[in-house]
Amino acid sequence: MKLQLAIDLEDIDGAINLINQTKDSVDIFEYGTPLVINFGLEGLQKIRQAFPDITLLADLKIMDVAEYEVNQAYKYGADITTILAVAEDQSIEDAVKAARAAGKQLLVDMIGVHDVAKRAAEIDAMGPDYIGTHTGYDLQALGETPFETFNTIKQAVTKAKTAVAGGIKVSTAKQIIDAGPDLLIVGGGISTVDNPSEAARQIKAMMPK
Ligand SMILES: O=C([C@H](O)CO)[C@H](O)[C@H](O)COP(=O)(O)O
Numbered sequence: 001m002k003l004q005l006a007i008d009l010e011d012i013d014g015a016i017n018l019i020n021q022t023k024d025s026v027d028i029f030e031y032g033t034p035l036v037i038n039f040g041l042e043g044l045q046k047i048r049q050a051f052p053d054i055t056l057l058a059d060l061k062i063m064d065v066a067e068y069e070v071n072q073a074y075k076y077g078a079d080i081t082t083i084l085a086v087a088e089d090q091s092i093e094d095a096v097k098a099a100r101a102a103g104k105q106l107l108v109d110m111i112g113v114h115d116v117a118k119r120a121a122e123i124d125a126m127g128p129d130y131i132g133t134h135t136g137y138d139l140q141a142l143g144e145t146p147f148e149t150f151n152t153i154k155q156a157v158t159k160a161k162t163a164v165a166g167g168i169k170v171s172t173a174k175q176i177i178d179a180g181p182d183l184l185i186v187g188g189g190i191s192t193v194d195n196p197s198e199a200a201r202q203i204k205a206m207m208p209k
Pocket residue numbers: 006007008030032033034059135136137165166167168185186187188189
């Protein structure tokens with residue numbers, strides 16, 4: 001099981017500082033969608049230059065022009081990038097093909113999908129590396145959590161690894177870890193607390209080796 005730190009609300013220097021604080025516990029660092037919007041792929045490149053050896057996911061949330069956008073993420077330093085499960089099947093198939101050709105990885109984000117079991121099975125058949133259930137910021141504000149839909153994903157997916165994201169904190173991580181994701185994604189639960197290094201350490205310590 002891997003821990004991914006989603007970096008969403010920092011500038012580039014803040015992101016670099018957060019990575020330095022947490023890199024002993026975090027397996028994958030996410031260049032979050034707000035950073036993509038604020039700093040572009042040049043910001044991703046600056047982080048890659050600062051940390052040549054970390055595993056970087058660029059959360060592009062791709063919807064179209066998939067082959068090109070996936071390859072741009074890899075070109076600027078990402079090891080993994082993301083496409084939305086609500087995108088057209090052709091786009092997701094193109095993204096998977098591009099990831100295989102580049103020797104990189106692809107996560108399909110189930111955010112906004114309502115028939116989770118059906119769509120997860122369809123996506124699984126297309127061969128992405130990860131399928132992630134995700135309660136985005138806007139639904140978190142309404143009190144929603146990813147826990148209910150993660151078990152649906154877990155039952156529907158047989159080929160891809162599973163990921164879970166959405167408001168996970170030190171106090172709630174154990175419940176979702178016990179459900180057995182391959183990748184646990186935490187953003188504010190680490191980045192906004194007083195001691196991000198300790199929060200990352202505590203969550204990583206809860207995970208099976
Ligand atoms: O993908 C995310 C969200 O859509 C904003 O871009 C977050 O990275 C994801 O939700 C994880 O962050 P937390 O919810 O703060 O744990």
